[in-house]
Amino acid sequence: MMLTVDLRHRLGAFTLDVRFQSEGRLTALFGRSGSGKTSIVNLVAGLTRPDEGVIAVDGATLVDTRNRIFVPKHRRRVGYVFQEGRLFPHLSVRRNLLYGRWFSSVREKRIAVDQVVELLGLGHLLARGPASLSGGEKQRVAIGRALLSDPRLLLMDEPLASLDELRKAEILPYIERLRDEMGIPVLYVSHAIAEVTRLATTVVLLSEGRVLAVGAPADVLSGSEMVPIVGAGEAGTLLEARVAALDATFGLSTLQTQAGKLIVPRVAAGIGSTMRVFIRASDVMLSQSRPDGISALNVLAGRIVDLAEESRTVVDATLDCGGQRLLARITRKSAIALKLAPDTPIFAIIKSVALEQGERR
Numbered sequence: 001m002m003l004t005v006d007l008r009h010r011l012g013a014f015t016l017d018v019r020f021q022s023e024g025r026l027t028a029l030f031g032r033s034g035s036g037k038t039s040i041v042n043l044v045a046g047l048t049r050p051d052e053g054v055i056a057v058d059g060a061t062l063v064d065t066r067n068r069i070f071v072p073k074h075r076r077r078v079g080y081v082f083q084e085g086r087l088f089p090h091l092s093v094r095r096n097l098l099y100g101r102w103f104s105s106v107r108e109k110r111i112a113v114d115q116v117v118e119l120l121g122l123g124h125l126l127a128r129g130p131a132s133l134s135g136g137e138k139q140r141v142a143i144g145r146a147l148l149s150d151p152r153l154l155l156m157d158e159p160l161a162s163l164d165e166l167r168k169a170e171i172l173p174y175i176e177r178l179r180d181e182m183g184i185p186v187l188y189v190s191h192a193i194a195e196v197t198r199l200a201t202t203v204v205l206l207s208e209g210r211v212l213a214v215g216a217p218a219d220v221l222s223g224s225e226m227v228p229i230v231g232a233g234e235a236g237t238l239l240e241a242r243v244a245a246l247d248a249t250f251g252l253s254t255l256q257t258q259a260g261k262l263i264v265p266r267v268a269a270g271i272g273s274t275m276r277v278f279i280r281a282s283d284v285m286l287s288q289s290r291p292d293g294i295s296a297l298n299v300l301a302g303r304i305v306d307l308a309e310e311s312r313t314v315v316d317a318t319l320d321c322g323g324q325r326l327l328a329r330i331t332r333k334s335a336i337a338l339k340l341a342p343d344t345p346i347f348a349i350i351k352s353v354a355l356e357q358g359e360r361r
């Protein structure tokens with residue numbers, strides 16, 4: 001499954017000039033507000049006609065301006081989930097779902113209603129009206145409705161943005177199942193790094209209407225080009241981890257990563273499962289020697305690869321820990337005191353690890 005986007009488009013003073021290809025099951029468009037994410041989604045959905053370019057999904061050309069191809073939106077077989085579900089208030093959940101069905105242009109329905117109801121856990125909600133649903137439930141119905149239109153591509157534009165943290169946590173496993181089980185590629189807009197860390201199989205990093213990077217989340221989200229995008233406090237490193245051991249006495253799990261072992265509060269995933277963790281650069285301290293007698297459980301050995309002075313006070317240090325890059329943000333004063341230079345052996349003390357508990361295959 002291949003998604004090709006190659007577009008030039010002017011919107012007032014803003015120019016979108018993007019080119020990327022993705023074979024990912026869930027391609028995340030990630031960037032700050034105003035970077036052009038929604039504009040891309042609207043072009044793929046067919047709500048906007050680009051000045052110039054090509055959009056193709058799995059061999060089907062939706063737009064090719066040079067060859068005067070512009071498939072109208074109702075013929076694109078593109079499902080769309082908005083920030084708020086936009087369900088029909090007067091229809092039950094069941095009828096809202098079936099509405100998506102009616103609009104499917106595909107004669108042979110590939111996706112069964114029962115399958116979608118099971119996938120999204122909607123069975124007990126079918127007779128209810130949207131007014132009685134929680135925000136997360138509404139979004140699940142909206143996703144189900146989009147799936148039942150038999151899309152060749154599903155667009156999700158900040159689908160969790162209007163939900164609180166609890167509801168977000170509730171709905172994330174459903175989006176993971178959708179990603180892993182339905183065989184429909186998803187183009188997913190978000191400016192939340194935690195969401196992208198957990199869900200994306202490919203990340204397209206956008207800034208001011210341009211693509212800064214495309215690739216695996218671990219490469220794109222860990223790069224120093226993330227600093228201006230997410231801000232100093234949020235940049236960091238995404239690590240792929242495997243659950244190696246559980247310590248029931250202290251309620252801890254040991255995760256094996258390429259950079260070394262990490263001990264974290266016990267995770268739900270069983271031994272052998274894989275998951276992703278995110279270490280913020282500002283949660284990494286550096287030490288010349290392996291520290292003793294501190295409460296932090298996680299110390300990784302490595303060497304300095306690169307030092308970037310972000311300002312007069314702050315330095316971003318890139319470390320190599322067992323072949324894995326790790327970003328650390330320290331004060332310039334400490335960098336000088338530690339005599340940091342490329343190739344200096346160093347120990348990284350990890351103050352906190354953000355766990356993205358989605359199991360991955």
Ligand SMILES: Nc1ncnc2c1ncn2[C@@H]1O[C@H](COP(=O)(O)OP(=O)(O)OP(=O)(O)O)[C@@H](O)[C@H]1O
Nearest residue numbers: 011012013014032033034035036037038039040191
């Ligand atoms: N119809 C339009 N006319 C003029 N400018 C537009 C139009 N549509 C979008 N823009 C501008 O294009 C830029 C990109 O907007 P877009 O909504 O694509 O960004 P975004 O990354 O999705 O942001 P957000 O996360 O805030 O939704 C913005 O500067 C916006 O003001």
